[in-house]
Amino acid sequence: MAKKWIALGGLAILIGIALYSFASQNADTVESLNNDQLGTDLIDNPGSSLKKGQVAPDFTLTTLNGDSVSLSDYKGKKVILNFWATWCPPCKAEMPHMQNFYEAYGEDVEILAVNLTDKDNGIDKIQQFITDYELTFTVPLDESGEVGTIYQAITIPTSYILTTEGTIQHKIVGPMDERMMEQLIQSTP
Template sequence: MKRNHIWAVVVLVALLAWGVVDAYVLDTGAENAATSEPGSVPIGLKKGNLAPDFELRQLGGGKVKLSDLRGKKVIVNLWATWCPPCRAEIPDMQRFYEANKANGVVILGVNLTTTETKPEDVEAFVQAYGMTFPVLLDDEKHVSGAYKAISIPTSFLIDSNGVIREKYIGPMSYEWMEKTLAGMQ
């Protein structure tokens, strides 16, 4: 029994260390070097950077490209069906999307498909939770890699110009999304 407690502590310390690395090391530096054009906003993952563009297949058909959503406020939410905090935030995200989609708010639920036991679990999960916002399938790890999704859920709030205004690790609440997006252009 004592050995189980030791392993639990080791795992907890490792997860906390990854959180520190994500927040303080990976969020600075090299990703800020790229720019879309000379004199423009740098492409990267820090607040004030242009969000890295991507195009993914949408559950149910078609593709969605982030840059095609300019002019709208976008939440890019990286998640998986097996993740308890991801499950916890879905009802608030769905409610927020329904209340704000007419005002130009888009939620892109980017499923980390390679982490799923069975890809068909994603569709069953979406139906069970009544998700109507676009669910994208990151089945080649392009977005999870580009957005450095070390822990999930991780969300990026992107303004109508394609600029990252907030990064949030953990389950978002309706109130937090409402307050944060209210101050964005």
């Protein structure tokens, strides 16, 4: 019986450490955001081909229902360009926040949640994910992986915040919540 309690106590400590680490990381991200530095360092580094202020590379992909979607179609609107997969736990955590944000701001901000289909578990899983999370924003499929490569979506989720002119303002590696999205969009021309 004592061994069981020791094991449970150890598990509780590990969970506490994980939650503390996540909360600390999120607080650091929000502080960086408040200083308008979130994303800048990730884009403006010598090894990166994408730069803050650069026009985001255009692409055309297809959705699950066969519609063709081009990034350039959204010029004139701010865009959250997100890269994700169904098996990714941080992506699963982020999607409800994206949906809530889209419901609140969808008239002014477009969300393009590009599924990295070449790295995912099949079309059926993607469709089930969209249904389960009741996603109403556009989900283009990157079946070849080319767009994810261009946008350096190595760690997912990876998101870019684009201005109304279609230029890159921020790059975020990791999940966002609604508050972060609001702050990022407010700081984006």
